[in-house]
Amino acid sequence: MANTENELMLRMHGIKKAFGDNEVLKGIDLTVACGEVLAIIGPSGSGKSTLLRCINRLEEIDGGSIEIEGEFLAVTNEAGEAEYVGAKKSRELLSRMGMVFQQFNLFPHMTVLENLLEAPIHVKGLKREEVLPVAQELLAKVGLTGRENSYPSELSGGQQQRVAIARALAMKPDIMLFDEPTSALDPELTGEVLKTMKELAAERMTMVVVTHEMAFAREAASHVIFMEGGHIVEQGEPQAFFTNPREERTRAFLQNML
Amino acid sequence: MDKLLDTVLQMLEGSQITLEIFCVTLVLALPLGMLVALGRLSPVRPLSRLLELYIWLMRGTPLMLQLLFVYFALPMVGIRLPDIVAALLAFTLNYAAYFAEIFRAGISSVPKGQYEAAKTLGMSYPLTMRRIIFPQVFRIVLPPVSNETINLVKDTSLVYILAMNDLLRVARTIVQREFDMTPFFIAAVFYLVMTAALTWGFKKLEAHYGKY
Numbered sequence A: 001m002a003n004t005e006n007e008l009m010l011r012m013h014g015i016k017k018a019f020g021d022n023e024v025l026k027g028i029d030l031t032v033a034c035g036e037v038l039a040i041i042g043p044s045g046s047g048k049s050t051l052l053r054c055i056n057r058l059e060e061i062d063g064g065s066i067e068i069e070g071e072f073l074a075v076t077n078e079a080g081e082a083e084y085v086g087a088k089k090s091r092e093l094l095s096r097m098g099m100v101f102q103q104f105n106l107f108p109h110m111t112v113l114e115n116l117l118e119a120p121i122h123v124k125g126l127k128r129e130e131v132l133p134v135a136q137e138l139l140a141k142v143g144l145t146g147r148e149n150s151y152p153s154e155l156s157g158g159q160q161q162r163v164a165i166a167r168a169l170a171m172k173p174d175i176m177l178f179d180e181p182t183s184a185l186d187p188e189l190t191g192e193v194l195k196t197m198k199e200l201a202a203e204r205m206t207m208v209v210v211t212h213e214m215a216f217a218r219e220a221a222s223h224v225i226f227m228e229g230g231h232i233v234e235q236g237e238p239q240a241f242f243t244n245p246r247e248e249r250t251r252a253f254l255q256n257m258l
Numbered sequence B: 001m002d003k004l005l006d007t008v009l010q011m012l013e014g015s016q017i018t019l020e021i022f023c024v025t026l027v028l029a030l031p032l033g034m035l036v037a038l039g040r041l042s043p044v045r046p047l048s049r050l051l052e053l054y055i056w057l058m059r060g061t062p063l064m065l066q067l068l069f070v071y072f073a074l075p076m077v078g079i080r081l082p083d084i085v086a087a088l089l090a091f092t093l094n095y096a097a098y099f100a101e102i103f104r105a106g107i108s109s110v111p112k113g114q115y116e117a118a119k120t121l122g123m124s125y126p127l128t129m130r131r132i133i134f135p136q137v138f139r140i141v142l143p144p145v146s147n148e149t150i151n152l153v154k155d156t157s158l159v160y161i162l163a164m165n166d167l168l169r170v171a172r173t174i175v176q177r178e179f180d181m182t183p184f185f186i187a188a189v190f191y192l193v194m195t196a197a198l199t200w201g202f203k204k205l206e207a208h209y210g211k212y
């Protein structure tokens, strides 16, 4: 990665988002530096997924601004409404992000290898021969060498999620977004996925991770955000955050998680 | 023996109309059904509602009535179509409505996550439909499309009432003339062979696409 350590990867400012009259995000500010791992935790319905999905425009914000590597994806105009950049620029900015979903969302009609090759070939227009070694390397990295020709349905949940990570990485993103990547997995399978994510973090991949895995957040995150009711209640370095939370609500939440 | 051969030859001629209606209806109604399904699912409300009405009319009234309507009512308002075209029009409009409902259900059954995954990989909407959604829909709709196709084989006999010399009408003419039931059996064999061949073909397709 060309970026230096403290260069800003993502900045979100005053993010507001409502579904109908259900205000889900009520003014969220956050920054993620290059190589940083941001963990977002909080109770169910607090807006974690929505916040994550606003980053890559799966949801559109109502107010605030989103800046990716110093370039605006969305800004708020004088009338107070969020405005997105043009389609071309938006596509370019969004192409720098990869996403991993709770439900994996692999393409079931394609083999593992085809899942990895699909976007590089059909979106980036690369040649199969060019992408093949990259895909093989990624499969090795997530520990799935030899499963190239399996269909997703033939894999365990943990294996599927690792394929999903590899598929996102095949597009060479600068930021990886994870929405509860282990929540759909049996406990004995979460470990292998978390291990893959820790390895990614160790390679200084910039990551934003919504998770219920407190151990992961404590070990792998560089920064933790605790959300409740569409607000950030508390945030900080994992060490301080977990051992000595300032807010009563954070303490109650963490107590519950143990 | 000569008589039997003669009967078979006459019936083969009749089967041509039947086959023609079957093939042309299928070739026209499948893509039309897909377009109608996409229109039904489009966020453009008037379009979606209009197509809903069309589907309701086509599925809510007998195909026989629709055939008679095209055949008799259109000429009254000055639209004269050759018999075969009138029949094909009615069949295509009717079957497109059934296919549209099948396709709509198929498209709706692909989880939202597939669109989202494709989107986060930078895939455009047309690319997503072509590479991700349609292949999955194809597999989902194969069994119901297979059913409808087999129904169509048998429904072709409805043109009987339009005085078109399809297989069934030819059979009846011979039966009435010769007082011999053989043509009915030949007709039955023809329909059975066709439905058996289709069943076999669709089984093969389902097996091929069922590998994942």
Ligand SMILES: Nc1ncnc2c1ncn2[C@@H]1O[C@H](COP(=O)(O)OP(=O)(O)OP(=O)(O)O)[C@@H](O)[C@H]1O
Binding pocket: A019, A022, A024, A042, A043, A044, A045, A046, A047, A048, A049, A050, A051
């Ligand atoms: N597409 C949507 N349409 C309407 N309401 C939505 C939509 N997505 C989320 N919401 C609502 O927004 C609120 C926050 O949802 P969100 O999924 O962001 O919470 P979360 O923190 O991710 O919860 P969980 O831990 O259960 O995943 C909830 O009240 C939810 O019902």
Ligand SMILES: [Mg+2]
Binding pocket: A048, A049, A050, A179, A180
């Ligand atoms: Mg969520």
